[in-house]
Amino acid sequence: MRILKPEVAKARKEKILRWVVQQYVETRRPVGSQMIAEGALKDVSSATIRNIMAELEEEGYLYQPHTSGGRIPTDKAYRYYVDYLANVQKMAAKERAQIEQQYDARVNEVDNMLVQTSRLLAMLSGAAGFVYTAQVEDQRIQRLDFIPLAPGMMLAVLVTESGAVKHWPVRSNTLINPARLRLLSRFINEEIQGRTLAEARQILWQYIHSGHRELAGVADVATQVLKDMERPQTGGDELHVEGIGRLLENTTEEDYEDLKQMMRVVEERERFSNLLNEKMADMDRSQKKLNVSIGSENELKELKNLSIVSTACRVGDRTVGMLGIIGPKHMEYTRVMALVNFIGSLLEASMNNWSALPFEDSENE
Amino acid sequence: MRILKPEVAKARKEKILRWVVQQYVETRRPVGSQMIAEGALKDVSSATIRNIMAELEEEGYLYQPHTSGGRIPTDKAYRYYVDYLANVQKMAAKERAQIEQQYDARVNEVDNMLVQTSRLLAMLSGAAGFVYTAQVEDQRIQRLDFIPLAPGMMLAVLVTESGAVKHWPVRSNTLINPARLRLLSRFINEEIQGRTLAEARQILWQYIHSGHRELAGVADVATQVLKDMERPQTGGDELHVEGIGRLLENTTEEDYEDLKQMMRVVEERERFSNLLNEKMADMDRSQKKLNVSIGSENELKELKNLSIVSTACRVGDRTVGMLGIIGPKHMEYTRVMALVNFIGSLLEASMNNWSALPFEDSENE
DNA sequence: AATTAGCACTCTAAAAAAGGGGTTGACAAA
DNA sequence: TTTGTCAACCCCTTTTTTAGAGTGCTAATT
Numbered sequence: 001m002r003i004l005k006p007e008v009a010k011a012r013k014e015k016i017l018r019w020v021v022q023q024y025v026e027t028r029r030p031v032g033s034q035m036i037a038e039g040a041l042k043d044v045s046s047a048t049i050r051n052i053m054a055e056l057e058e059e060g061y062l063y064q065p066h067t068s069g070g071r072i073p074t075d076k077a078y079r080y081y082v083d084y085l086a087n088v089q090k091m092a093a094k095e096r097a098q099i100e101q102q103y104d105a106r107v108n109e110v111d112n113m114l115v116q117t118s119r120l121l122a123m124l125s126g127a128a129g130f131v132y133t134a135q136v137e138d139q140r141i142q143r144l145d146f147i148p149l150a151p152g153m154m155l156a157v158l159v160t161e162s163g164a165v166k167h168w169p170v171r172s173n174t175l176i177n178p179a180r181l182r183l184l185s186r187f188i189n190e191e192i193q194g195r196t197l198a199e200a201r202q203i204l205w206q207y208i209h210s211g212h213r214e215l216a217g218v219a220d221v222a223t224q225v226l227k228d229m230e231r232p233q234t235g236g237d238e239l240h241v242e243g244i245g246r247l248l249e250n251t252t253e254e255d256y257e258d259l260k261q262m263m264r265v266v267e268e269r270e271r272f273s274n275l276l277n278e279k280m281a282d283m284d285r286s287q288k289k290l291n292v293s294i295g296s297e298n299e300l301k302e303l304k305n306l307s308i309v310s311t312a313c314r315v316g317d318r319t320v321g322m323l324g325i326i327g328p329k330h331m332e333y334t335r336v337m338a339l340v341n342f343i344g345s346l347l348e349a350s351m352n353n354w355s356a357l358p359f360e361d362s363e364n365e
Numbered sequence: 366m367r368i369l370k371p372e373v374a375k376a377r378k379e380k381i382l383r384w385v386v387q388q389y390v391e392t393r394r395p396v397g398s399q400m401i402a403e404g405a406l407k408d409v410s411s412a413t414i415r416n417i418m419a420e421l422e423e424e425g426y427l428y429q430p431h432t433s434g435g436r437i438p439t440d441k442a443y444r445y446y447v448d449y450l451a452n453v454q455k456m457a458a459k460e461r462a463q464i465e466q467q468y469d470a471r472v473n474e475v476d477n478m479l480v481q482t483s484r485l486l487a488m489l490s491g492a493a494g495f496v497y498t499a500q501v502e503d504q505r506i507q508r509l510d511f512i513p514l515a516p517g518m519m520l521a522v523l524v525t526e527s528g529a530v531k532h533w534p535v536r537s538n539t540l541i542n543p544a545r546l547r548l549l550s551r552f553i554n555e556e557i558q559g560r561t562l563a564e565a566r567q568i569l570w571q572y573i574h575s576g577h578r579e580l581a582g583v584a585d586v587a588t589q590v591l592k593d594m595e596r597p598q599t600g601g602d603e604l605h606v607e608g609i610g611r612l613l614e615n616t617t618e619e620d621y622e623d624l625k626q627m628m629r630v631v632e633e634r635e636r637f638s639n640l641l642n643e644k645m646a647d648m649d650r651s652q653k654k655l656n657v658s659i660g661s662e663n664e665l666k667e668l669k670n671l672s673i674v675s676t677a678c679r680v681g682d683r684t685v686g687m688l689g690i691i692g693p694k695h696m697e698y699t700r701v702m703a704l705v706n707f708i709g710s711l712l713e714a715s716m717n718n719w720s721a722l723p724f725e726d727s728e729n730e
Numbered sequence: 731a732a733t734t735a736g737c738a739c740t741c742t743a744a745a746a747a748a749g750g751g752g753t754t755g756a757c758a759a760a
Numbered sequence: 761t762t763t764g765t766c767a768a769c770c771c772c773t774t775t776t777t778t779a780g781a782g783t784g785c786t787a788a789t790t
Contacts, residue, residue: 032753045763050754068753068769122632147510147522155530157512157522165520165532182547244609245628253621256613263610267487397782410734415783433740433782 014085015040016052017061021073021081025330028252030070075295075329078307082292082333089334091342099124103346113163115240117323117347122243124343125336126250127327128266130241131347132276133164134320137197144192144200145185146170146225148178156225161194162315162351164238168228174220184221187214201229239273241266247327255328261302266326275299276310276322283312284319290341295329305329309336311344315351323347379450380405381417382426386438386446390695395435440660440694443672447657447698454699456707464489468711478528480605482688482712487608489708490701491615492692493631495606496712497641498529499685502562509557509565510550511535511590513543521590526559527680527716529603533593539585549586552579566594604638606631612692620693626667631691640664641675641687648677649684655706660694670694674701676709680716688712 019040020031033053037046053071056062061080062071073081091099103120114131121129140161147155152175158166191207192200204226208219215222244263251259266272275298283291293308303326310324324340384405385396398418402411418436421427426445427436438446456464468485479496486494505526512520517540523531556572557565569591573584580587609628616624631637640663648656658673668691675689689705 030753034752046753047763047765048761051762054755064754066753066770068755069771070753142514143512145510145512147508147524149507149524155522155524157520157532159512159514159520163534167522167530167532169528243632245625245632248625248628256621260610260613263613267608267610395782399782411782412734412736412784413732416733419784429783431741431782433784434742435782 012041012044013052013056016049017056017073017077018081018085020053020062020071021077021085024072025332028330030065030072032070035070073330075297078294078329078333079297082294082337086334086337089338091338096342099342100346103343113347113350114238115242117343118240118242121323121325121340121343122246124339125325125327126246127325127331127336128241128243128247129323129325130239130276131323132240132273132280132321133162133238134277134280135237139164139318139320140194140196140316141192141200142194144188146181148176148181151175154181154221156228158197160320161318162313162320163353164320170221170224170228172221172224174218176218176221180218181221183214184218188222197229201226237273237277239269239276241326251328255305258302258305262306262326265300265302271300275303279308279310280312280319280322283310283322288312289344290337291324292333292337307331307333309333309340311340313344313348313351315348320351321347377406377409378417378421381414382421382438382442383446383450385418385427385436386442386450389437390697393695395430395437397435400435440662443659443694443698444662447659447702451699451702454703456703461707464707465711468708478712478715479603480607482708483605483607486688486690486705486708487611489704490690490692491611492690492696492701493606493609493612494688494690495604495641496688497605497638497645497686498527498603499642499645500602504529504683504685505559505561505681506557506565507559509553511546513541513546516540519546519586521593523562525685526683527678527685528718529685535586535589535593537586537589539583541583541586545583546586548579549583553587562594566591602638602642604634604641606691616693620670623667623670627671627691630665630667636665640668644673644675645677645684645687648675648687653677654709655702656689657698657702672696672698674698674705676705678709678713678716680713685716686712 016036019036023031023035023039033046033049036049036053037044041049053062056077057064057071061074061077063074064071099120103117114133118129118131121131123129142159142161142163143157144159145157147157149155149169152172154170154172154176156168156170160166188204191203195203204222207215208222208226211219244266247259247262278299279291279293283289289311291308291310291312293310295307296304298304298306298308305328306326307329308324308326309331310322312319313321313323323344325336327336381401384401388396388400388404398411398414401414401418402409406414418427421442422429422436426439426442428439429436464485468482479498483494483496486496488494507524507526507528508522509524510522512522514520514534517537519535519537519541521533521535525531553569556568560568569587572580573587573591576584609631612624612627643664644656644658648654655676656674658675660672661669663669663671663673670693671691672694673689673691674696675687677684678686678688688709690701692701
């Protein structure tokens with residue numbers, strides 16, 4: 001009777017687990033002992049493998065959907081796979097360059113960087129891509145300007161440190177001429193540049209209440225702007241999801257119901273946003289960049305058969321957003337993780353590029 | 366021996382056709398002669414109805430998916446139904462008020478009116494809602510402003526007559542101070558206000574080439590702006606689709622393949638945009654407001670089992686956009702048509718509200 | 731002429747039955 | 761500790777049955 005060294009036993013166990021995960025990801029069919037004996041571990045018999053698989057099942061890594069008929073990985077197995085078994089895949093330099101180029105082209109061409117990024121993610125991953133930006137509330141302001149449209153009507157334009165642009169119409173009963181508006185804008189910018197929206201609001205309220213001379217005559221407008229800034233939507237988060245259709249592609253009708261549920265959740269937005277927000281806070285706390293949430297690790301039960309691979313975007317010391325993909329639980333984690341990581345770094349670079357030193361403003365040349 | 370008056374015969378035929386359409390929309394099952402005899406025309410036998418249905422089939426209004434097993438409406442039948450048989454449904458005053466209120470609330474709260482509108486459409490119709498805006502290219506400009514962000518970097522903000530706001534970053538090698546930028550902005554606005562983007566571009570090119578004194582020192586920037594304005598994306602159309610998930614709701618797995626195809630097309634955007642663009646041009650030409658495209662009437666074969674109900678949005682004399690829903694061919698046309706019509710008028714009102722008289726600009730108070 | 735009743739036929743959708751393939755657990759042997 | 765073997769199991773697929781609904785036709789009726 002031979003005694004197996006524990007390391008060897010463990011290694012073999014892991015090999016089997018890895019094989020099951022990879023095989024299942026590929027074929028989407030329960031994996032049986034025979035298959036493994038023929039494919040991965042040719043030097044042992046299927047019976048041995050059966051024994052080991054029974055152990056793995058007991059430990060909660062595998063389970064059988066039916067009494068007889070192969071086993072499939074549990075969420076725990078995927079987790080183990082992602083954490084220990086998946087060697088972090090480096091993206092081929094060629095592929096990197098290709099993406100980089102495409103990213104540049106798209107992002108420069110179009111105003112909406114975020115939408116484009118989520119599309120790119122979807123395209124390259126074959127799953128749905130998303131980009132989520134935090135509440136503007138918590139972001140630092142780069143500028144706040146007013147564009148006069150008509151007497152009593154103007155457009156407020158807010159640019160954050162990360163380059164996000166928000167705009168909203170402002171109506172006011174007071175007629176206000178463009179020159180006066182510029183002064184207001186200049187004053188405001190001097191005061192609030194680099195502050196968060198929340199801070200800015202407080203500062204402005206104070207000025208208004210104390211009747212600051214710079215605000216004489218435009219207090220009405222300033223009040224209106226503040227009001228608009230307070231609306232949750234103005235400072236709300238933003239979520240772009242693209243390529244949900246892709247999830248249907250590699251999917252048979254089995255998961256039809258799952259998919260339906262998922263779409264409901266994503267389109268409803270509310271809960272999905274909250275989920276992402278929490279995830280972002282977590283990542284901010286732990287200072288981790290890449291996060292993988294597998295199946296039921298997600299708070300939403302509707303996502304129990306899906307996984308989310310995401311990365312945080314930091315501008316300066318602040319996490320201002322998150323991006324990633326949402327795809328079937330049985331996805332090619334290694335590839336997708338590398339991809340998300342890479343595109344994340346591109347977007348981050350792009351955002352950091354925005355925060356440049358502001359310069360002096362003066363009314364005359 | 367009775368002789369049937371032709372009007373009576375025709376009326377009966379129509380009654381049957383209407384019944385088949387409505388019944389099929391409701392149950393999604395082929396309709397047989399017996400059913401009609403029991404439901405719609407109780408004073409005739411099923412045999413008679415069979416005869417009439419045979420006629421209708423010959424004329425191309427009905428067809429049998431299988432040799433025996435009831436008939437279902439063809440696209441032609443739906444067309445006839447929409448054109449002649451569906452009495453235009455008025456929306457209940459109560460429902461109108463409800464929508465109006467909700468619309469107001471949403472649209473005012475959030476900067477992005479278009480996204481909100483398409484969401485509202487989706488919610489109320491139970492299908493996917495879309496809003497499409499024409500190439501900015503063809504829209505009149507209300508204002509074009511520049512917000513300085515950093516030396517050599519600014520944000521261009523373009524507001525069109527219909528209230529659409531586009532923005533894009535402009536980089537320039539020349540350092541340019543804010544005050545100078547304001548002068549440029551003022552000059553440009555005086556020249557191009559009320560023109561289309563295409564016209565504006567031409568005008569500016571001329572000034573630049575002729576070395577107009579107002580542009581001295583900022584020609585570089587102006588050139589850069591023009592270049593950015595030329596990019597197809599800057600002036601591109603915009604398409605928002607929301608609620609595709611809803612299409613899956615009332616759908617069994619039968620149409621799974623159809624749905625997949627549809628999503629592919631919509632997410633790909635290119636061809637779907639073109640389709641909408643053509644539709645918009647058609648409606649502009651015919652000065653019709655409401656359009657219904659049934660199944661294969663749509664150019665895209667992927668949409669052969671779907672219908673599009675859309676309405677044009679006009680600002681002044683120009684069609685600037687379109688909105689509507691895209692849903693299963695077997696939808697409740699009457700209800701949806703009324704809905705699209707109504708929301709269309711709301712959006713239109715909202716857009717027209719924007720084009721107000723601009724006012725004089727002066728550098729000092 | 732127009733409608734109806736009756737009938738044989740067709741076809742589908744759902745249910746039931748049969749077959750095949752792959753897997754498992756158990757146990758004895760190596 | 762591993763292996764070979766085997767009965768039992770269960771799913772998936774295909775085939776067969778069955779029930780039901782609809783049709784077209786013809787002859788009878790109004």
